């Protein structure tokens with residue numbers, strides 16, 4: 001089984017073209033069914049194209065953690081091809097970019113009356129700036145333009161931002177709007193688990209350094225994790241009250257108008273799970289220090 005992951009056609013540029021060409025061809029399926037091209041049709045193409053992109057960014061977020069949690073041929077293959085999977089995301093996003101351009105250029109009125117919202121515009125533009133910087137610095141000529149620290153900053157923040165954008169879109173769809181589709185749930189949960197793998201991998205790494213945790217740490221950590229998990233399932237029931245509370249101050253409601261993702265409701269459950277994990281895997285410094293002294 002592991003030898004299949006070594007095949008030439010399943011790796012590198014072969015894999016990239018083998019996936020991104022069919023995705024590009026898929027764009028013509030809805031287009032060929034249009035009777036006329038209107039703003040609404042282009043808007044549907046924006047959604048259609050980005051749905052092909054989202055799974056790849058989720059996968060990119062999860063790959064390095066999957067390798068830690070499930071070491072094996074498959075996760076090694078994912079890790080080897082991480083760059084190409086990222087570029088597949090970029091191809092589908094380029095289609096979205098093209099439809100956004102068509103919309104804003106040819107259907108200007110529709111765009112400003114039906115779609116334009118300042119904060120979304122800022123979030124989307126930051127997303128595309130990250131995407132462009134990540135693509136350019138994925139090739140040798142672009143890599144030379146930045147040092148290794150800058151490269152890490154661009155790619156780490158870009159990956160998180162480009163994960164956060166669709167994750168929050170689907171979180172709002174299922175937590176605020178009354179009529180989510182199956183695909184909205186699917187993309188919400190896929191995004192949630194992609195990030196959860198990072199928390200689990202982080203916990204695995206911390207656990208190796210740990211001696212024994214206290215009963216209080218174990219209880220507090222597990223309770224927070226259970227609480228975070230329930231929040232992730234029940235967002236429809238708490239979104240409204242939490243949003244109202246978090247934006248009750250005038251400075252907060254002003255920030256909400258332009259600061260991307262503010263006040264971060266979609267990420268609350270994952271933050272709480274992360275906090276619980278931190279407590280659960282807290283280093284017992286007293287014991288570690290005692291061990292160091294004993295060893296000396």
Ligand code: HEM
Nearest residue numbers: 043044046047050051100115121124125127128165166169
């Ligand atoms: C300035 C840049 C951007 C603009 C103007 C824009 C515009 C749009 C529009 C018009 C829609 C369709 C809304 C509808 O039909 O209800 C949409 C949907 C969406 N966009 Fe963007 N977008 C931008 C950047 C991004 C970026 C960087 C991402 C990150 C991946 C992204 C992810 C999404 C997602 C996940 C959806 C929902 C798709 C669905 O219906 O399943 N967008 N966007």
